[in-house]
Amino acid sequence: MKKSCDSIVAWLSLTAFITLILSSCTSHEAEIRELHRRYMEASMNHDIETLKAMIAEDIVWELELFTFKGKDEALGPHEYDAGIDNSIEYSNVVVRGDTVECELVETNEISKTFAMYEVRQFPRFIFKDGLVHRIELWKRSTDKRELSRRVKTFQGWIRKTHPEAMKTFFDSERKFIHSRETGQLYVQLLREWWKGLGKESSEPHGGNR
Numbered sequence: 001m002k003k004s005c006d007s008i009v010a011w012l013s014l015t016a017f018i019t020l021i022l023s024s025c026t027s028h029e030a031e032i033r034e035l036h037r038r039y040m041e042a043s044m045n046h047d048i049e050t051l052k053a054m055i056a057e058d059i060v061w062e063l064e065l066f067t068f069k070g071k072d073e074a075l076g077p078h079e080y081d082a083g084i085d086n087s088i089e090y091s092n093v094v095v096r097g098d099t100v101e102c103e104l105v106e107t108n109e110i111s112k113t114f115a116m117y118e119v120r121q122f123p124r125f126i127f128k129d130g131l132v133h134r135i136e137l138w139k140r141s142t143d144k145r146e147l148s149r150r151v152k153t154f155q156g157w158i159r160k161t162h163p164e165a166m167k168t169f170f171d172s173e174r175k176f177i178h179s180r181e182t183g184q185l186y187v188q189l190l191r192e193w194w195k196g197l198g199k200e201s202s203e204p205h206g207g208n209r
Contacts, residue, residue, distance in 0.1 A: 029096075032095055032097075033100065036125055036127075038050070038054065039132060040090050043081070043088055046082035046086075048082070051078050052071065055131060056071070056129075057071050059132060061074045061134070061135040064140070065144065077178050079178065079179050080178040080182060080183040083180040084108045084183040084187050085187075087106065087107045091103050098128060100124070102122075102125075105118050105119065105120050106118075107119070110187065116143065116146065116150070118143070120141060121144065122141060123137060124137065154193055161193075162189060165185060168182060169182055169186070
């Protein structure tokens with residue numbers, strides 16, 4: 001009888017331990033999910049101060065075409081998004097430990113002009129000590145590369161018509177400068193180019209998706 005009671009006590013202890021572990025994991029993932037929600041909300045609102053507070057000093061952010069290292073560089077794309085008035089939506093959030101994966105859709109005047117009404121991306125966020133330490137891709141975006149292909153004609157026009165703007169867009173190492181000013185200038189020149197084609201800014205260009 002004693003062995004039977006000991007077995008029951010051991011089983012109950014193990015069950016309680018497993019329940020405690022599962023509860024702890026669930027609570028931690030809920031915290032990570034909330035951090036991700038706050039980060040995305042700040043991104044959607046172009047809230048640079050909140051984003052600055054949520055990004056680690058040594059963050060590494062890998063986009064389709066660029067890699068940013070350190071907080072100052074990582075804030076650049078957010079400033080650029082504000083400059084082009086980028087609209088962001090996200091869905092299908094999956095949380096595993098300190099990692100969050102989701103699907104993200106961007107829409108802005110640049111993408112619409114080139115008949116891409118949704119630019120879909122697949123980011124993975126890795127959190128540590130309540131901060132975003134790394135952003136990478138869990139799946140490649142064909143949309144980003146297609147948009148890059150479609151804007152080449154416009155970029156050629158900038159080099160020919162507004163060579164002075166190239167000093168604003170690129171640094172001495174020919175790296176694109178992600179800032180609010182470059183975003184605003186890019187949209188300004190896009191409207192000028194599109195108007196020169198005899199088009200309305202709301203009309204699409206570049207063919208159907």
